[in-house]
Amino acid sequence: MNASAALSHGEPGNTADQDCALSYQSLDWLCTLIAVLDSQGVVRFVNAALENALGQSRRTMEATEFATCFSEPALLDKALSGARSNDFAALRFEAALLRLGQDLLPVHVTVSLVEQQGHVMVEMWPLEQQARQDREERIREQAEANKELIRNLAHEIKNPLGGIRGAAQLLQMDLATPELREYTTVIVHEADRLQVLVDRLLAPHRHPHDVGDVNIHEVCERVRSLVLIEYPQGLKITRDYDISIPEFRGDGVQLIQALLNIVQNAAQALSLRIAQGDAEIILRTRVARQVTLGRQRYRLALELHVIDNGSGVPDAIKERIFYPLVSGRDGGSGLGLTLAQTFVQRHHGLIECDSQPGRTDFRILIPLP
CATH class of the missing domain: 3.30.565.10 (Histidine kinase-like ATPase, C-terminal domain)
Incomplete structure (x- = not known):
């Protein structure tokens, strides 16, 4: 769902701040970063995704000039000037948002008019978002591949490991000298150590999910x-x-x-x-x-x-x-x-x-x- 579609589910707005918030509250469901400004660039509404990205609350940002959230405020000021003079229906550019205690957030920005409200909508897409989603997908795919590999490998190791340990114990019983029994003791000890490792590998697959x-x-x-x-x-x-x-x-x-x-x-x-x-x-x-x-x-x-x-x-x-x-x-x-x-x-x-x-x-x- 895009911002325009989301707005169609909102309530009609008016000049009161509360009604403005109600009109745009459906934008909270979008992952896009969105700010709704008046014609002078003053914040009337920001959605939850933008609050989270900037580390500022909606109440803090309302009634402030949104251009101050950019590392180069002139970029937004120029876009708003074009909106006021009806030079365009939508304008796109790239910029960087300021975040409290964090690095700049590079974003792709679209500025468009909300005709029925007399407001300007600023939509922002973090340039890092797609890269992050791709990274998450790779982590999940690798984790699934790892789980399957570990499970199969652990089962293949477990059975012969038990045989090796048992044979070493039997051999130890037939050895006469303590020096030779030291070698079988090492074999048993290392087999036990590997058994612990195998058990840890299999642990996530053995225990049910107790919710x-x-x-x-x-x-x-x-x-x-x-x-x-x-x-x-x-x-x-x-x-x-x-x-x-x-x-x-x-x-x-x-x-x-x-x-x-x-x-x-x-x-x-x-x-x-x-x-x-x-x-x-x-x-x-x-x-x-x-x-x-x-x-x-x-x-x-x-x-x-x-x-x-x-x-x-x-x-x-x-x-x-x-x-x-x-x-x-x-x-x-x-x-x-x-x-x-x-x-x-x-x-x-x-x-x-x-x-x-x-x-x-x-x-x-x-x-x-």
Whole structure:
């Protein structure tokens, strides 16, 4: 649905701000960023997608000049001047929006007249949006391929592994000297270690999806307490919660495990800072609006960030950190993030990572009711 079609479902507007908002409220269902201005460029309405993109509320933006939201205000001023003089029906250009505490947001802009209202509509499409959707699709396709590969590989390994362990035990019983029995002990020990690895590979496929009411902050607090028990000194885990986030239907055990894997990875990456006593992990919860996941649009979604002040994900594995058996640390199994992604995808969500030296941000997105 485009903006014009959405407007046909709204109520007739008038000069009152409340009636104006009612007239354009159907635009909140669109993923396009939309601002409705009067002929002087003053904001009369912005939709939820634009609120979310700019990090500003509708109430804050109303009655302000919308051109101030652009890095080059003159571009919009010129378009509005053309609209006032009826030089065009619609004008298109590319610009960049200013966002609070974030980088500029490049957008493609269309400015058009809303004749029945006497207003100007500014529609904006983030240039990064399509690239992000394509990236999400690749992550999901790769995750599905990984799951199938892991499941088949684990089953193929499991059966001969049991035979190897059993044969080593039988051989150990017939060996007379302790020196020779040491070799069979190594075989049994390594077979057991591989069995644990195989069990972890198969774990997501063995356990049913046990759905119930989930409070995400109870999940965060459980994970926080477990990690602080493991790292009692040198690590600070900061809470930054939006307590208005509602409960949702999900598997609490799987979400605890997913978050625990991410936070434990962060803590392990902070080993040097923990030794120095200045390591920090931030657990931040927010509500995201008009989010697209798996090419499906959701009105609301949980946005859970795990942010650490470590050295960052190595460039060599940045694009592969959710692949199985890929690890940035010596001795790591490379399964923690793979399993976390699997558990979150079972909730129709996704995990993303943005990392640079000094700040790594794992973002979990899960649709809300």
